[in-house]
Amino acid sequence: xxxxxxxxxxxxxxxxxxxxxxxxxxxxxxxxxxxxxxxxxxxxxxxxxxxxxxxxxxxxxxxxxxxxxxxxxxxxxxxxxxxxxxxxxxxxxxxxxxxxxxxxxxxxxxxxxxxxxxxxxxxxxxxxxxxxxxxxxxxxxxxxxxxxxxxxxxxxxxxxxxxxxxxxxxxxxxxxxxxxxxxxxxxxxxxxxxxxxxxxxxxxxxxxxxxxxxxxxxxxxxxxxxxxxxxxxxxxxxxxxxxxxxxxxxxxxxxxxxxxxxxxxxxxxxxxxxxxxxxxxxxxxxxxxxxxxxxxxxxxxxxxxxxxxxxxxxxxxxxxxxxxxxxxxxxxxxxxxxxxxxxxxxxxxxxxxxxxxxxxxxxxxxxxxxxxxxxxxxxxxxxxxxxxxxxxxxxxxx
Numbered sequence: 001x002x003x004x005x006x007x008x009x010x011x012x013x014x015x016x017x018x019x020x021x022x023x024x025x026x027x028x029x030x031x032x033x034x035x036x037x038x039x040x041x042x043x044x045x046x047x048x049x050x051x052x053x054x055x056x057x058x059x060x061x062x063x064x065x066x067x068x069x070x071x072x073x074x075x076x077x078x079x080x081x082x083x084x085x086x087x088x089x090x091x092x093x094x095x096x097x098x099x100x101x102x103x104x105x106x107x108x109x110x111x112x113x114x115x116x117x118x119x120x121x122x123x124x125x126x127x128x129x130x131x132x133x134x135x136x137x138x139x140x141x142x143x144x145x146x147x148x149x150x151x152x153x154x155x156x157x158x159x160x161x162x163x164x165x166x167x168x169x170x171x172x173x174x175x176x177x178x179x180x181x182x183x184x185x186x187x188x189x190x191x192x193x194x195x196x197x198x199x200x201x202x203x204x205x206x207x208x209x210x211x212x213x214x215x216x217x218x219x220x221x222x223x224x225x226x227x228x229x230x231x232x233x234x235x236x237x238x239x240x241x242x243x244x245x246x247x248x249x250x251x252x253x254x255x256x257x258x259x260x261x262x263x264x265x266x267x268x269x270x271x272x273x274x275x276x277x278x279x280x281x282x283x284x285x286x287x288x289x290x291x292x293x294x295x296x297x298x299x300x301x302x303x304x305x306x307x308x309x310x311x312x313x314x315x316x317x318x319x320x321x322x323x324x325x326x327x328x329x330x331x332x333x334x335x336x337x338x339x340x341x342x343x344x345x346x347x348x349x350x351x352x353x354x355x356x357x358x359x360x361x362x363x364x365x366x367x368x369x370x371x372x373x374x375x376x377x378x379x380x381x382x383x384x385x386x387x388x389x390x391x392x393x394x395x396x397x398x
Contacts, residue, residue: 004041010052010310011284012382012389019381019391020251020280021325022312030054030313034299040287040308050287050306051299054313056320056337061296062309064342066092068288068301084191086221086228089286089344096343099229102221103347106155106209112350115155119358122150127366136373139394140246147359148241155237155351156230157208162197169193194227194234209233233348241352243282243390245359250379250394251280251327252364253371261329262361272329273356278336279327281312284387285340311337312389367398 015021022030029036035051035058042048053062062068069092088099105111126146130137137143153163169190198210205211213226221229252259261267287308290301301307315336316324339346346352364370373395380392 004039008386011312048306050308053309056314056317059309059314060341062307067291067294084228086225088232107347109350112354118154122147123359123362136397139396144245145242148238152237157206157210194231198227237348239388240283241355243388246391246394247280248276258329269357271333274333275329275331277338278315281315281338282389369398370396373397
């Protein structure tokens with residue numbers, strides 16, 4: 001039987017003894033001059049061979065090339081099997097530009113700067129609740145998930161009654177190891193949840209992106225597209241930032257010399273976060289398909305063939321920086337690809353950066369004796385199936 005890898009393999013296949021590093025197998029694939037072709041499974045694609053691209057220069061070239069586009073398997077009626085109308089990662093070209101423009105204001109650096117007080121207040125509230133309930137907590141549930149969930153709720157204008165389901169539903173739809181029937185069932189539940197959410201906000205407008213889309217872009221965007229755009233931001237703005245907070249906190253607990261750098265006033269927090277983003281590389285990307293024959297540096301993708309990049313391998317490429325497998329928060333920032341590159345580069349990256357810059361130092365300043373409450377070998381990581389690398393739970397004490 002032929003082995004099937006999920007797209008999550010490119011980001012979640014890590015070394016058991018050092019859960020931040022690519023596995024030996026993934027790293028060996030990354031060192032090959034010509035990207036290896038590997039069998040991949042995904043519910044929306046079925047089984048397909050993909051070129052697994054890892055070298056930093058190749059990854060940037062692939063992600064910037066508009067001849068490589070998201071590829072849909074057709075349904076029985078011939079229509080594309082998309083996630084939902086408006087779901088930003090599914091679209092290319094003019095449609096992608098139109099949809100992305102509608103959210104550009106809410107994720108622009110100027111607007112994100114204005115969100116700083118909201119993020120600071122959220123961080124302090126979560127830390128206060130941990131302090132009252134402690135000593136001891138699951139850092140993932142109490143903090144890593146709570147902070148970005150609250151922040152993205154504020155950005156979108158989500159009423160409090162809808163917030164508890166964010167994590168449960170979004171986690172299920174980024175796991176690509178499920179059989180198609182189970183995967184599409186999760187998508188249906190998520191779509192129903194988002195439909196109810198948007199309908200509620202339509203009846204009771206409030207501050208936030210969803211109300212802005214409903215009121216400010218009348219005639220430019222359909223109700224279904226509002227749901228799709230909001231859904232993309234829920235997934236991207238919640239799961240990935242939560243994962244980064246969790247795995248970064250673990251690394252800093254295990255490497256106290258790096259924690260000291262994070263808290264050092266002489267080290268720019270923004271630079272330290274860039275190094276954490278590069279080193280962790282928790283996010284995967286969507287596979288792309290060539291619309292024509294495309295030649296890169298010594299290798300070719302033929303029309304119809306699929307390409308999957310490993311941002312993790314690219315960010316560990318020695319061509320990008322020296323000693324790439326070492327976490328060093330004192331490094332000068334490099335042009336990493338943790339948020340992708342090209343037309344589909346993560347639109348919410350500035351918001352994620354701000355959350356990390358505020359959440360991580362505040363955590364360790366509040367709890368300077370923070371440490372694991374279980375042996376590190378007992379921790380469980382989400383591997384291979386999901387498109388985001390994370391630790392399931394992080395029991396800590398102080």
